[in-house]
Amino acid sequence: MRDKNLNSKLKNNFGAKANDSRIYIFLVIVFVIIAAIYPAFFTSGSIKALVSTSLIYIIVGVGFTYVMIGGNFDLSIGSIINAGAVVTMGEFNRFYKIFGGVEGGDSALIKAWILAFACAIGVGLLIGFVNGFLVAKVKVHSFIVTIGMLTTVAGFVYTYSHGNSISANTYSLVDVIDKSFVKIPYLEVFTPRFVIAIILVVVFEFILLKTKWGYDLFMVGSNKESSFFAGINTVKKVWITFIISGFTAALGGSLFAVSMNAAVPNFGERGIAPLMFVLAATIIGGTAMLGGSGSVVKTAVATIVIQSIFSFLISMGMGFDAQVLAAGVVLGAVVFFESFSVYRQGLKEGERPALVLEAEQLRLKK
Amino acid sequence: MADQETDKSQFMLDMRGVSKQFPGTLAVDKVDFQVKAGEVHALMGENGAGKSTLMKMLAGAFGDYTGDVYIAGEAIRLSTPNTAKQAGVAMIYQELTIAYNRSVQENIFAGNIPTKHRLVDKAALRRMTIDTLKLVKLDGKVDPATPMKNISQHESQLIEIAKALKDEPKVLVMDEPTSALTNDEVETMYSLIREVKAKGIAIVYISHHLQEVFEIADRVTVLRDGKRINTCNVKDVTKEQLVEMMVGEKLADFYKRTNKEIGDVILEVENLTHYGFVHGASFHLRKGEILGLTGLAGSGRTELGRVLGGIDPMNVGTYKLEGESIKPKDMNYMVRKGVAYLTENRKKEGLSLRLSAQDNVFSAIIPQLSRGGFTFPGRGTKTINDLYEALHVVPNDKKITVSNLSGGNQQKVLLAKWMATKPKVLILDEPTRGVDVGAKKLIHDVIESLAAEGVSVLLISSDLPELVQLSDRILVLQNGHLIGEMNKEDGFSDKKVLLAANGERSALSVEF
Numbered sequence: 069m070r071d072k073n074l075n076s077k078l079k080n081n082f083g084a085k086a087n088d089s090r091i092y093i094f095l096v097i098v099f100v101i102i103a104a105i106y107p108a109f110f111t112s113g114s115i116k117a118l119v120s121t122s123l124i125y126i127i128v129g130v131g132f133t134y135v136m137i138g139g140n141f142d143l144s145i146g147s148i149i150n151a152g153a154v155v156t157m158g159e160f161n162r163f164y165k166i167f168g169g170v171e172g173g174d175s176a177l178i179k180a181w182i183l184a185f186a187c188a189i190g191v192g193l194l195i196g197f198v199n200g201f202l203v204a205k206v207k208v209h210s211f212i213v214t215i216g217m218l219t220t221v222a223g224f225v226y227t228y229s230h231g232n233s234i235s236a237n238t239y240s241l242v243d244v245i246d247k248s249f250v251k252i253p254y255l256e257v258f259t260p261r262f263v264i265a266i267i268l269v270v271v272f273e274f275i276l277l278k279t280k281w282g283y284d285l286f287m288v289g290s291n292k293e294s295s296f297f298a299g300i301n302t303v304k305k306v307w308i309t310f311i312i313s314g315f316t317a318a319l320g321g322s323l324f325a326v327s328m329n330a331a332v333p334n335f336g337e338r339g340i341a342p343l344m345f346v347l348a349a350t351i352i353g354g355t356a357m358l359g360g361s362g363s364v365v366k367t368a369v370a371t372i373v374i375q376s377i378f379s380f381l382i383s384m385g386m387g388f389d390a391q392v393l394a395a396g397v398v399l400g401a402v403v404f405f406e407s408f409s410v411y412r413q414g415l416k417e418g419e420r421p422a423l424v425l426e427a428e429q430l431r432l433k434k
Numbered sequence: 435m436a437d438q439e440t441d442k443s444q445f446m447l448d449m450r451g452v453s454k455q456f457p458g459t460l461a462v463d464k465v466d467f468q469v470k471a472g473e474v475h476a477l478m479g480e481n482g483a484g485k486s487t488l489m490k491m492l493a494g495a496f497g498d499y500t501g502d503v504y505i506a507g508e509a510i511r512l513s514t515p516n517t518a519k520q521a522g523v524a525m526i527y528q529e530l531t532i533a534y535n536r537s538v539q540e541n542i543f544a545g546n547i548p549t550k551h552r553l554v555d556k557a558a559l560r561r562m563t564i565d566t567l568k569l570v571k572l573d574g575k576v577d578p579a580t581p582m583k584n585i586s587q588h589e590s591q592l593i594e595i596a597k598a599l600k601d602e603p604k605v606l607v608m609d610e611p612t613s614a615l616t617n618d619e620v621e622t623m624y625s626l627i628r629e630v631k632a633k634g635i636a637i638v639y640i641s642h643h644l645q646e647v648f649e650i651a652d653r654v655t656v657l658r659d660g661k662r663i664n665t666c667n668v669k670d671v672t673k674e675q676l677v678e679m680m681v682g683e684k685l686a687d688f689y690k691r692t693n694k695e696i697g698d699v700i701l702e703v704e705n706l707t708h709y710g711f712v713h714g715a716s717f718h719l720r721k722g723e724i725l726g727l728t729g730l731a732g733s734g735r736t737e738l739g740r741v742l743g744g745i746d747p748m749n750v751g752t753y754k755l756e757g758e759s760i761k762p763k764d765m766n767y768m769v770r771k772g773v774a775y776l777t778e779n780r781k782k783e784g785l786s787l788r789l790s791a792q793d794n795v796f797s798a799i800i801p802q803l804s805r806g807g808f809t810f811p812g813r814g815t816k817t818i819n820d821l822y823e824a825l826h827v828v829p830n831d832k833k834i835t836v837s838n839l840s841g842g843n844q845q846k847v848l849l850a851k852w853m854a855t856k857p858k859v860l861i862l863d864e865p866t867r868g869v870d871v872g873a874k875k876l877i878h879d880v881i882e883s884l885a886a887e888g889v890s891v892l893l894i895s896s897d898l899p900e901l902v903q904l905s906d907r908i909l910v911l912q913n914g915h916l917i918g919e920m921n922k923e924d925g926f927s928d929k930k931v932l933l934a935a936n937g938e939r940s941a942l943s944v945e946f
Binding site for chain 2: 280282283286287290295297298300361416421425426427430431
């Protein structure tokens with residue numbers, strides 16, 4: 069009897085561990101399948117393209133994961149990305165002109181870019197601040213707040229851009245930001261934009277795993293009430309997660325615009341919205357939908373996995389429809405799995421341990 | 435004066451004349467409650483006696499109580515949870531406050547995670563956790579890094595106690611600490627409590643279980659209707675005396691009932707089992723009978739009702755309705771078969787608070803009101819008018835939103851909803867919880883007349899007078915098992931029913 073219990077306990081632990089690192093298992097499975105069907109997928113060039121397309125989602129996913137760990141959703145990231153993009157481009161053009169344009173030389177360029185980034189990030193921080201205020205302080209549900217913000221910021225983006233796409237008047241930065249540091253095949257992914265994303269992921273993962281702030285955030289997301297009674301400032305924690313999300317969404321959009329050398333006010337309105345992509349990656353990456361657990365690194369890995377599936381489908385000559393379908397199926401499966409385990413947990417609520425032992429014996433007898 | 439001084443220092447916790455007023459009721463009425471250092475002091479009383487209010491007061495949940503509280507001789511105003519904590523009051527709630535997807539160490543040191551050079555000092559956290567676990571002898575058994583969701587309920591309870599003990603409290607309040615434990619685990623809990631006691635901590639032990647009180651407590655205070663009835667040494671008192679203090683001097687069964695016909699067996703279950711909740715229940719219910727069901731909190735009363743109503747699964751057993759063997763597969767099916775279950779949780783499971791009273795009543799009889807896929811509420815007008823007349827729902831406006839009704843009238847609407855289905859068997863789970871006296875009387879009358887009309891009623895209630903007054907027979911549940919039955923011929927009383935629920939075999943007419 070005792071041995072049996074121990075066995076089932078071990079099995080449970082193994083199952084839990086496997087579920088914790090499900091994204092790495094998923095990554096291996098996806099790569100093995102792709103390698104078996106379409107080995108050409110793993111050329112240096114397509115890996116670089118794959119990573120490069122994923123970067124925006126990886127960056128935005130950092131803040132999104134933080135918000136979700138804290139027990140909320142930030143649905144406004146789609147608009148913040150666009151705001152970051154158009155503001156970067158628009159403000160660059162404005163400042164570049166002020167600093168004298170081509171006559172201003174390199175210093176005008178650098179100054180204009182720095183100010184443009186600062187403006188874009190400022191906008192993101194501000195939006196995050198307002199989201200956080202309404203959710204954490206005023207205690208409005210995060211769905212309502214951030215959906216409202218999604219539309220409001222979309223309105224701002226259209227007004228700012230007059231509904232047009234904005235291009236920078238010079239190609240100065242696009243040549244730099246996606247240019248690899250190393251010229252060795254497969255290491256060509258090391259572009260400045262990639263390095264920025266990696267630094268963000270590592271720093272924010274470090275905060276989660278190594279600092280008291282991170283521990284407290286997990287606690288808040290896991291059980292807000294007991295955190296409050298333990299003396300953790302839950303309002304401040306939740307508020308800050310939204311500010312971080314505003315920051316990473318604006319930065320992601322900003323860098324994306326620079327690498328395209330253009331910003332459109334409606335990126336993601338056709339096809340798979342960035343919000344859906346990041347949401348899928350975060351959930352598949354193992355962040356609990358109700359908060360309290362999660363990892364920035366795993367979100368990033370999940371982003372690569374999903375993007376690999378998309379690229380693979382394109383390589384196989386399948387269209388956009390198949391991508392949307394694949395994303396839907398994967399997300400649906402994971403959400404189902406998560407909800408089902410919550411449901412199973414609910415069935416056991418109120419069980420009497422003494423009777424559970426007895427029930428086991430009754431079942432054995434049968 | 436000197437007398438009072440010694441008085442004060444004698445008690446670790448000293449509450450003098452404390453009261454707490456809620457709108458409409460005085461939940462705690464000038465209660466004196468004293469606990470010595472190194473004493474286990476049980477706090478007992480029926481539901482609504484004021485135990486939980488008194489406990490919340492200690493936890494600092496109310497800023498507006500009256501009276502004085504002294505802890506270790508010092509006057510203290512327990513206005514917030516933090517002041518209570520700083521004054522040395524530690525609470526262990528029945529509903530554990532656990533962050534399930536975090537580890538043991540994170541739960542114990544939530545908000546107080548040790549750091550070194552601004553980073554979490556994992557070694558220190560681990561060491562401190564092991565030290566804390568030593569307090570409850572779990573060191574070496576539980577790894578500090580295990581997620582709480584993989585920890586058994588028993589160990590979670592111990593961890594919760596360890597968490598409370600690490601702050602070196604002066605007063606430790608335990609609310610039903612054994613409610614989720616097996617017998618062996620209860621023994622471990624007792625020896626732990628004895629150790630804590632030896633450290634000179636004052637322990638307030640809240641429990642429904644008489645047995646436990648006699649085993650672990652030194653003194654006991656009984657509350658009833660917000661007042662302190664008595665405080666005495668456990669060894670100077672008997673079970674019967676305690677029960678009498680709890681239920682009070684009630685008049686003998688003054689209720690006279692017209693002799694009614696009790697017919698043939700309509701419902702019969704054998705070995706009904708829902709694993710982990712109710713095991714091997716066998717009984718029958720006759721036509722026109724009111725069958726009471728008693729048991730302590732957590733004995734499986736509600737769970738048995740839910741299986742019978744088709745809400746929770748019946749894993750094993752046979753279920754016969756009017757001689758026909760059926761499988762209670764879901765609630766809808768059971769309602770069509772003529773078995774209705776009225777939930778104990780009116781607001782969450784019973785009513786749609788934002789819909790009208792009429793829509794709520796009709797929600798259970800939509801098929802009867804429908805023809806060819808369309809619903810005609812007009813078809814139900816007579817039904818609802820009759821029900822409203824029988825139940826005197828006030829106001830008589832059937833379109834009024836249910837949330838605007840008083841508790842008593844909400845309960846009447848809920849009862850009307852299930853009466854509208856014209857059930858043969860009506861399972862009533864706490865039919866008068868949280869309703870006023872008038873509504874209670876009326877609901878009792880309605881239950882009686884339903885039975886007189888031949889409806890069989892299974893009455894689940896923690897209200898002893900109600901159970902005693904209405905039931906023809908009473909079934910007794912203990913720890914998920916039916917232990918016996920009490921017959922009206924042998925005489926019912928609150929005291930007997932409460933003793934039976936506590937497993938006192940002599941109070942039973944038939945032992946199972």
